[in-house]
Every structure is written in structure tokens, then in C-alpha cells.
Amino acid sequence: xxxxxxxxxxxxxxxxxxxxxxxxxxxxxxxxxxxxxxxxxxxxxxxxxxxxxxxxxxxxxxxxxxxxxxxxxxxxxxxxxxxxxxxxxxxxxxxxxxxxxxxxxxxxxxxxxxxxxxxxxxxxxxxxxxxxxxxxxxxxxxxxxxxxxxxxxxxxxxxxxxxxxxxxxxxxxxxxxxxxxxxxxxxxxxxxxxxxxxxxxxxxxxxxxxxxxxxxxxxxxxxxxxxxxxxxxxxxxxxxxxxxxxxxxxxxxxxxxxxxxxxxxxxxxxxxxxxxxxxxxxxxxxxxxxxxxxxxxxxxxxxxxxxxxxxxxxxxxxxxxxxxxxxxxxxxxxxxxxxxxxxxxxxxxxxxxxxxxxxxxxxxxxxxxxxxxxxxxxxxxxxxxxxxxxxxxxxxxxxxxxxxxxxxxxxxxxxxxxxxxxxxxxxxxxxxxxxxxxxxxxxxxxxxxxxxxxxxxxxxxxxxxxxxxxxxxxxxxxxxxxxxxxxxxxxxxxxxxxxxxxxxxxxxxxxxxxxxxxxxxxxxxxxxxxxxxxxxxxxxxxxxxxxxxxxxxxxxxxxxxxxxxxxxxxxxxxxxxxxxxxxxxxxxxxxxxxxxxxxxxxxxxxxxxxxxxxxxxxxxxxxxxxxxxxxxxxxxxxxxxxxxxxxxxxxxxxxxxxxxxxxxxxxxxxxxxxxxxxxxxxxxxxxxxxxxxxxxxxxxxxxxxxxxxxxxxxxxxxxxxxxxxxxxxxxxxxxxxxxxxxxxxxxxxx
Ligand code: MOS
Numbered sequence: 037x038x039x040x041x042x043x044x045x046x047x048x049x050x051x052x053x054x055x056x057x058x059x060x061x062x063x064x065x066x067x068x069x070x071x072x073x074x075x076x077x078x079x080x081x082x083x084x085x086x087x088x089x090x091x092x093x094x095x096x097x098x099x100x101x102x103x104x105x106x107x108x109x110x111x112x113x114x115x116x117x118x119x120x121x122x123x124x125x126x127x128x129x130x131x132x133x134x135x136x137x138x139x140x141x142x143x144x145x146x147x148x149x150x151x152x153x154x155x156x157x158x159x160x161x162x163x164x165x166x167x168x169x170x171x172x173x174x175x176x177x178x179x180x181x182x183x184x185x186x187x188x189x190x191x192x193x194x195x196x197x198x199x200x201x202x203x204x205x206x207x208x209x210x211x212x213x214x215x216x217x218x219x220x221x222x223x224x225x226x227x228x229x230x231x232x233x234x235x236x237x238x239x240x241x242x243x244x245x246x247x248x249x250x251x252x253x254x255x256x257x258x259x260x261x262x263x264x265x266x267x268x269x270x271x272x273x274x275x276x277x278x279x280x281x282x283x284x285x286x287x288x289x290x291x292x293x294x295x296x297x298x299x300x301x302x303x304x305x306x307x308x309x310x311x312x313x314x315x316x317x318x319x320x321x322x323x324x325x326x327x328x329x330x331x332x333x334x335x336x337x338x339x340x341x342x343x344x345x346x347x348x349x350x351x352x353x354x355x356x357x358x359x360x361x362x363x364x365x366x367x368x369x370x371x372x373x374x375x376x377x378x379x380x381x382x383x384x385x386x387x388x389x390x391x392x393x394x395x396x397x398x399x400x401x402x403x404x405x406x407x408x409x410x411x412x413x414x415x416x417x418x419x420x421x422x423x424x425x426x427x428x429x430x431x432x433x434x435x436x437x438x439x440x441x442x443x444x445x446x447x448x449x450x451x452x453x454x455x456x457x458x459x460x461x462x463x464x465x466x467x468x469x470x471x472x473x474x475x476x477x478x479x480x481x482x483x484x485x486x487x488x489x490x491x492x493x494x495x496x497x498x499x500x501x502x503x504x505x506x507x508x509x510x511x512x513x514x515x516x517x518x519x520x521x522x523x524x525x526x527x528x529x530x531x532x533x534x535x536x537x538x539x540x541x542x543x544x545x546x547x548x549x550x551x552x553x554x555x556x557x558x559x560x561x562x563x564x565x566x567x568x569x570x571x572x573x574x575x576x577x578x579x580x581x582x583x584x585x586x587x588x589x590x591x592x593x594x595x596x597x598x599x600x601x602x603x604x605x606x607x608x609x610x611x612x613x614x615x616x617x618x619x620x621x622x623x624x625x626x627x628x629x630x631x632x633x634x635x636x637x638x639x640x641x642x643x644x645x646x647x648x649x650x651x652x653x654x655x656x657x658x659x660x661x662x663x664x665x666x667x668x669x670x671x672x673x674x675x676x677x678x679x680x681x682x683x684x685x686x687x688x689x690x691x692x693x694x695x696x697x698x699x700x701x702x703x704x705x706x707x708x709x710x711x712x713x714x715x716x717x718x719x720x721x722x723x724x725x726x727x728x729x730x731x732x733x734x735x736x737x738x739x740x741x742x743x744x745x746x747x748x749x750x751x752x753x754x755x756x757x758x759x760x761x762x763x764x765x766x767x768x769x770x771x772x773x774x775x776x777x778x779x780x781x782x783x784x785x786x
Contacts, residue, residue: 042564042565042568042735044731044735044737045525045665045736045737048525049525050521050524050525050531051521051522051525051665051667051668051736052665052666052667052668052669053521053668053669054668054669054670054673055517055521055531055668055669055670055671056517056670057514057516057517057671058516058517058520058531058532058534058536059516059517063282068282069282070236070254070282070283070284071236071239071240071241071252071253071254071279071280071282071283072236072237072239072254072284072314074241074252074312075312076241076243076310076312077310078309078310079241079309079310079311079312080109080154080155080156080161080303080304080307080309080310080311080312081154081155081156081157081158081160081161081311081312081313082152082153082154082155082161082299082300082303082311082312082313083152083153083155083158083161083162083164083165083313084149084150084151084152084165084296084299084313084315084319085149085150085151085152085153085165085168085170086146086147086148086149086150086319086322086323087143087145087146087147087148087149087150087172088146088172088700089143089146089172089174089177089699090144090145090146090177090179090387090388090698090699090700091143091144091145091174091175091176091177091190091192091387091699092142092143092172092173092174092175093141093142093143093172093173093175094114094141094142094143094150094170094171094172095171095172095173096169096170096171097113097114097115097150097151097168097169097170097171098168098169098170099111099113099115099151099168099169101167101168101169102153102164102165102167102168103164105155105160105163105164105167106160107155107156107157107160107161107164108153108154108155108160108161108164109154109155109156109306109307109309110153110154110303110306110307111151111152111153111164111168112139112151112152112153112154112299112302112303112306113139113150113151113152113168114137114138114139114140114141114151116302116306118302118305118306119137119138119139119299119302120137120138120139121270122137122138122268122269122298122302123136123137123268124136124137124138124140124268124295125358125359125390126359127359128199128200128359129200135193135358135359136358138268138295138298138299138302139151139152143172144192144193144357144358144387145322145323145356145357145387145388145389145390146322146387146388146389146699146700146701147319147322147323147389148323148357149295149299149323150168150170151165151168151170152165152299152303152313153165153168154303154304154306154307154309154311175190176190177190177387177699178190178192178197178386178387179386179387179388179694179696179699180354180386180696181329181331181352181353181354181384181386182331182352182384184197184354184384184385184386185197185198185352185382185384190387191385192357192385192386192387193385197384197385197386198382198383198384198385199355199359199382199383199384199385200359200383202380202381202382203363203365203379203380203381204378204379204380204381205365205368205369205377205378205379205435206377206378206379207369207374207375207376207377207378207434208346208375208376208377209376210346210347210348210376210377210378212346212376213337213345213346213374213375213376214335214337214345214346214348214376216337216339216345216346217337217338217339217345217346218338218339218340218417219337219338219339219340219413219416219417220335220336220337220338221335221336221409221412221413221416222333222334222335222336223333223334223405223408223409223412223764223766224331224332224333224334224766225331225332225333225334225404225405225408225766225767226329226330226331226332226766226767226768227329227330227332227400227401227404227686227767227768228329228690228691228692228767228768228769229326229327229328229329229354229388229691229692230326230327230394230685230686230690230691230692231320231321231325231326231327231690231692231709232286232287232288232289232324232325232326232327232392232394232395233287233320233321233706233709233711234284234285234286234287234289234290235284235285235512236254236283236284236285237254237314237315237316237317237319237320238254238289238290238294238296238314238315238320238324239253239254239294239296239300239312239313239314239315240252240253240254240294240296240297240300240301240312240313240314241253241300241310241311241312241313242297242300242301242303242304242310242311242313243304243310243311244301244304244305244308244310247275248275248276248277249265249269249271249275249276249277249301249304250277250278250279250542251265251276251277251278251279251297251300251301252279252280253278253279253280253293253294253297254280254283254284254286254290255278255280255283255286255290255291255293255509256283256286256288256290256291256509256511256549256550256551257280257291257507257508257509257539257547257548257549257550257551258278258279258280258507258509258539258540258541259278259507259541259546259547259548259549260291260292260293260549261278261280261292261293261297262276262277262278262541263293264292264293264297265278265293265297265298265301268293268298269298269301269302273541276541277540277541277542278540278541279539279540279541279542280509280539280540281509281510281537281538281539281540282510283509283510283511283512283539284512285511285512286511286551287394287395287682288325288327288392288393288394288395288397288551289324289325289392289393289394290324291392291393291549291551292392294324296313296314296315297313299313300312300313317705317706318704318705321389321692321701321703321704321705321709322389322701322704323389323390324389324392325389325390325391325392325393325394326356326389326390326391326392326394326692327391327394327395327397327400327401328353328354328355328356328360328362328383328391328401329353329354329692330351330352330353330354330362330364330398330401330402331351331352331353332349332350332351332364332401332402332404332405333349333350333351334347334348334349334368334405334406334409335347335348335349336348336409336410336413337376338413338417338424340417341427342414342417342419342423342424342427342428343427343428344372344373344374344428345374345375345376346374346375346376346377347368347372347374347376347377347378347379347406348377348378348379349364349365349368349378349379349380349381349402349405350379350380350381351363351364351365351379351380351381351382352381352382352383352384353381353382353383353384353391354383354384354386354388354391355383355384355385355386355390355391356385356386356388356389356390356391357385357386357387357388357389357390358385358390359385360383360390360391360392361393361397362383362391362397362398363381363383363398364381364398364399364401364402365379365381365398365402366398366399366402366435366483367399367402367403367406367480367481368402368406369434369435370430370433370434370435370481370483370634371406371445371479371480371481372410372425372428372429372430372479373428373429373430373434374428374434377434387699388692388694388699388701389701393551395679395682395742395743395746396482396553396743396744396746396747399480399482399743399747400683400686400746400747400749400750403478403480403747403748403750403751404686404750404751404754404768406751407478407479407480407748407751407752407755408751408754408755408758408764408766410424410425410478410479411476411477411478411751411755411758412764420459420462421476421477421755422449422450422453422458422477425445425449425477425479425638426446426449426450429443429445429446430443431443433632433634436632438630438631438632439630439631439632440631440632440633440634441628441631441632441633441730441732441733442662442664442728442729442730442732442733443634443636443728444635444636444662444726444728445479445481445636445638445662447662447726447728448479448636448637448638448660448661448662448726449477449479449638449660451660451724451726452477452638452639452640452658452660452724453477453640455658455660455722455724456475456640456658458475458477458640461475461642462475462759466759466760467644469647469648470646470647470648470649471644471645471646471647472644472645472647472760472761473642473643473644473645473655473760474642474643474644474645474756474757474758474759474760474761475640475641475642475643475756475759476640476641476643476751476752476753476754476755476756476757476758476759477638477639477640477641477752477755478638478639478748478749478750478751478752478755479636479637479638479748480636480637480638480639480744480747480748480751481634481635481636481637481744481747482553482634482635482637482740482743482744482747483634484552484553484554484740484743485552485553485554485557485632485633485634485635485733485739485740486554486558486627487554487557487558487561487624487625487626487627487734488558488623488624488625488626488627489546489547489548489623489624490547490548490558490559490561490562490623490624491507491545491546491547491562491621491622491623491624492504492505492506492519492545492559492562492563492565492566492621492622493505493506493544493545493566493619493620493621493622494523494527494563494566494567494569494570494619494620494622495617495618495619495620496527496529496570496574496606496610496617496618496619496620497610497616497617498606498607498610498611498615498616498617499606499607500529500533500594500605500606500607500610501529501533501534501535502523502527502529502533502534502535503534503535503536503537504519504520504523504534504535504536504537504563504566505536505537505538505543505544505545506519506536506537506538506539506544506545506547506559506562506563507538507539507540507541507544507545507546507547508538508539508547508548508550508555508559509538509539509549509550510538510539510550511550511555511742513550513555513671513674513675513742514668514670514671514674514675515538515550515555515556515559516536516538517531517668517671518556518560518667518668518671519536519559519560519563520534520536521667521668522560522563522564522567522667522736523563523566523567525564525567526564526567526568526570526571527567527570527571527594528591528592528593528594528595529594529606545621547559552740552743553635553663553739553740553741553742553743553744554740555740556667556736556738556740556741557633557664557733557734557738557739557740558624559624560667560734560735560736560738561622561624561625561734561735561736562622562623562624563622564622564735564736565620565622565623565624565735566620566621566622567620567622568620568622569620569621569622570618570619570620571591571620573618573620574591574596574606574609574618575589575591575596577609577610577615577618578596578598578604578609581604581608581609581612582598582602582604584598584599594606596609624734624735625735628732631732633733633734633739634739635661635662635663635664635739635740635741635744636661636662636744637659637660637661637662637744637745637747637748638660638748639657639658639659639660639680639683639748639749639751639752640657640658640660640752641654641656641657641658641749641752641753641755641756642654642655642656642657642756643655643753643756643757643760644760645757645760645761645775647761647779649772649776650772650773650775650776650779651772651775652688652757652770652772652775653718654684654687654688654717654718654753654756655718655720656718656720656721656722657680657684657718657720657721657722657749657752657753658722658724659676659677659679659680659721659722659723659724659745659749660724660725660726661676661723661724661725661726661741661744661745662725662726662727662728662739663725663738663739663740663741663744664727664728664730664733664734664737664738664739665727665729665730665736665737665738666725666727666738667736667738669725672723672725672741673723675741675742675745676723676741676745677721677723678745678746679741679742679743679744679745679746679747679749680721680723680745680746680749681712681717681721682712682746682749683746683747683748683749683750683753684712684716684717684718684749684750684753685710685711685712685769686746686749686750686768686769687749687750687753687754687768687769687770688712688716688753688769688770688771689710689711689712689716689769689771690709690710690711690769691703691709691768691769691771692709693708750768753770754768754770757770761779763775763778763779763782765778
């Protein structure tokens, strides 16, 4: 059914209501089978030998002893032609040769793969890995991005440690803009490297049936993993099936095929048995991604009345040992109205695990800089920080010079300030010490909103129950539930009569990766479209059966009613004659060409800081989100709370620490790498959705919310910290140690 002919929803009866996940029981009872739970008959367990050095070449490897260990069935290394044939890490534009191999003799970071073993038990596999004898030639390494960019620094790859040409946004004339400004401020902000740390560790179970490979893999989109594996093993897509119907989170780190998937497949081929290769928690800290640390020099000009005149950003990002995408500049170019903008961004290779997307890649880092700068500008102008932001709202995407379908930023700021009690909180005394209180605000936005290709299949059975078939992975966000609600809305079928099959390349239609907060935005219109096709077919059938024109029929509450009251249920329509099922295939219309879809957010924070002990407590957070229609108030709130809590981690504790003498990560575990637990986050995290009734952004009116919800949290906390103490923390995270240092510095200055 063509979307263009379909009206946007007005009031809805199912969509929007706070609705528990349709698979909640399976999830909480342990009945849901996640890839990490898959145990196949006759399955072997695998483990990986990883390079312990940040930069080393394998001079000699002896797997003889490992092969003789009890329970061991196979050892795989670069000596095996099938492993040697696998290229890994796409080269930068222009080059053709892959940058590394599955077990490349040159290891460029601590944790790079050297060999792997398959054995009867996991313990035997780990023991055998320890029995592999490797002689490494260690080489000088560089683990800091600024050091990496200096002449003479150890090189990660030949040529230079600069990953690619600088990324630039250029608009107007910044020199002119700064000349027009009444206040110009400049500051350098830094963020720390964070680890995605999803609940389910990364890994795969691989099984061959003849020349057909099935991989149970934990990922954000099985189709991307399928093509990654097929490419690595030079197989047709039709012979590779990837299943990830349940998966335990990814936050960006599970968007691409892992070496582990291919290693498991090769070991399974070699042994003729299914092979399970899951990483340990400690391994995931080293080699499946991180949010890169960034240095951002930001200069901003503003007029007395609060009008921004120029923004200039010089950025450097730490990319790790292989190329990735890690630009941060988007919000500088588009969050606030500003005629003169110049961003210049560089990325540096270092000898450490490679960056991968992490929840709104680049956005929280940039927000940390931009939103603290806005706070500083407001102070200099003697203006309220909310007012300064309201002064600079654009309803046009300045990067593309096209209007947004909706711009919720203004309402996020005003409604948020009202609900938070901003004015009152701002004017309250900070306290007499040692505990001082403060409040802060930060705005934010997210890009990335594009839809197709998206396909969904709705199968209406003769008893009126529905099978919904979608390719998208449910990251734990409630995708399956929201999509089922769309079907329930259109067909009047109760949710408990809908079964959702998802994320299996063998049985579901193609879907893009669940990333970029695009799953509901991209796929729910296709689901609605499929349901509408079923509905249209039912009306045709009823018209035929009742011998009345279709215009005399209404579909309501799962039945067709004719003028005069005659009613046909779905069963009445579908069961007779040879009809047994009505199938609707829905596709999403192309993206808008003349408008831009963007979600917006504003977060408010209140903190208290002990100026004697350096402790900071986040007392309360308010997350105001404008992501179009709320599809399910319960999962929406859950999503936003999760985003906010990750923001608290960014602001207060998360940091990969690399030891400067060994180049090794010293906190590669959940004990030493802190992520917020229940005791670290405020009891009061309020989620306030702003619904702009955007009928243009998509067929369901929804935009993405998963990533926008984590963007402004850290800057709001930093601004609240400043409000409490008068101290600007430019480097994340705001740890007690850092607070004590800053307090001591201030004292020394007098
Ligand atoms: Mo996301 S960081 O696009 O999974």
C-alpha cells in the first residue's frame, strides 16, 4: 500500500499507551534464548589467544603443545591457509587492500587476535590457549592522540597516524562573526574513552549443514553480520544464515561482524562440529569497541542580546588501531542558529582497541563542549542559560538549508524549565558548605534519521491471530512490542494474539541495523503499511461476500461492519472457501526530500558537591525529549532512563585507563571500569516527552529516541557542578579525584 494515500494517525487506542513488552515474561524468566545461551548437541567451545602487547609482531608461534592438550580438536592461526585468506578492516578510501588479517602477524593493539582453539569444554579451550607458545617482537607504541600526531611518533600504520583528511563544516565567515561579537570565549574540552559494556558479551555459535552455515550471533542487525561473514568467507548470502532474535544490548558495538563469528565458523568447518566462541567480559574491554576520547577546542562569539555570531571547533579524536568513523562536529553546525561556523576535525591512530559507534557516536562528546560553552557565554552575558538557548533556535536544518518537520527544542526548554522548577532552583542559595547545591541545563539534538529500505510482512491467520515478520533486531528497547502495537492499532487484534518473528536472515525480510535510533522511525511505517494492506484486502473480501460497495463498509475492532449493521469477523472472511490467510507486505516510502527529520532534547540536572571530600551526588535529572509520537510510553521511558544513566556514567565515572609504560589497559573489567549502578544514580529521573504532532516525519509520526536521550546529560551535570562550585570541569569524567585537584588548584590561586 502506498504510504502517500494513507492519513496520519490522530488519536490512537493502542499505540502510545504504556504497554509491557510482549516478551517480558520470556526475558525476565530466563526462558528467552539469547545467542550466549545457545548450546547445540555435539558443540565445541572456543577461546582466543590475544596479543598482550600494544604493538608487536609474532616472530614465532608454536601450537604443537596446545594441539596435544586434553579435549582440544583444532587450533587455528595465521599458519592455516583458510584463516590467512581472511582480510579484515576496510582500508581508507582509495586503498584496496584490507588493513589486516584474521590473525595478522602484526598486532597493533593489546588484545588483537593471534590464534584460537576449539575444545570439548570452555576450560580446556582456555587452557589450550595458554599452552600456545608465541615469540613476540615488541615495538614502540603510542597511546595518546596528541603524542600520536607529533612528528617522530611510533606509527600504527605506514605513512602517518592521521586517519584521514580533516572533516570540515564551513558556513559564513567566522572571522567576521567573531568581529561582530560582544563576547568571545575559547576553551578546550576533553572527554575520556568509554566502553559500551552491554549485558551480553560478544560472540557467536556457528554450525555447518553441508555447505550452509548458521550463526547464532549477538548483534544489532543480522543482515549486516550475514554480509560481513559471507564476504570474509567468500560465500553467497544464501548460504549464510544469521539469527539474533534475542540479543543482550550493543550500544553500537554490535553493528558489524566480529572476528569471533568468522573464527567460530572456521573452527566449526575444521572440526565438523558446531563451535561456540564467546568473549570473556575482560576481552570485550579490549577489542570490540569504545567511544573515542576527544579533544575539542571551541571558540564562540555572541552579541549582548544573546545572538550567536560564530562557532569554531578544532577537534582531535582517538580512533584506536584501525580506521573508523568518529566525527563530533554535527551539533556545532546545526543545534543553534549561527551564521558563521567552521569545524575542523582530525582523527588519530593509536595502539589501542578500535573505536566503534557508541550510543549517539560523537554527540555526547560535542555536547560536553558546546553546552558548557553556552553556559559560560550565558554567565558572561548575565543571561539565564535557558534564555540564551531560546534566543538561538533554528527551525531550519542549517547544514542542508531545509526546514525540520518539527523542532521541539523550544518546547523542551520551556516545558522542561517549568517542570524542573528551573527559575526557583536557580535562585535558591547554594548552601553554607561543605555541601553546595547547583542546577544546570543542556540542550541537544541527533542526526541520522533516514528510513528505507524497510519491509514488514503481516500474516493474518484464519482465526484472526497475526504473525508479524520483521528483520530488525530488538536491542532490548521493545522493538517487537512497538511493532506489534502498530499492527494491533490497525487491525484491532489484541497484542496477545500477535506473534513477532524477527532478526533471522533465514526467515525475515531485510532490515537495516538497529542503530542510529532508526528502528521505530524506519521500520514502523513499513509495519503499518503491511497492516493496512491486510485491512484493504479484508474490505475487498467483505464487499465481495456481502455484495455491497466497499464504500459502505467500515473496519473496526477486528471486524467489517456494513451500513445497516451486518458484521463480518475476520474468521467469517478468512475461513470460507480456500482462503486461509491474508498476507500484507509493507514497505516504507522514501525519505522526504524537502524536509529534515531530527529529534531534540533538553536535560536538567541538580547536583550537590562536598567541597571538603570532593564527592558529587547527582540529586535529580529531568530528561525532556522531542522524538515525535510516543509509541509506547513505558518502553519510551525505559529507553530515556537508560540513556540518562549512561550520561551519568559519562559525566561521573567512565574512563578507559591505558598505562603509559606498558600501553596496556589497567581497568579492563567491570570492577575497575566503573559504570553506574543503582546506588550511583539519582532516585529521581523524570522523563518528559514533548509531542509536536509531527505528521510528516514518518507514517507513524515517530522519530528516534534511544540515542538523543543520552546526549545532553553529562553537560547538564557539568553545568550544575559549575553552578554549585564556580569551577568549570572541562575534562570528563568529573571524578572525586578530579574535584579535589580542582578545589586545591583554586585554593592555591587564592
Ligand atoms: Mo548506535 S551507536 O547507532 O547502535
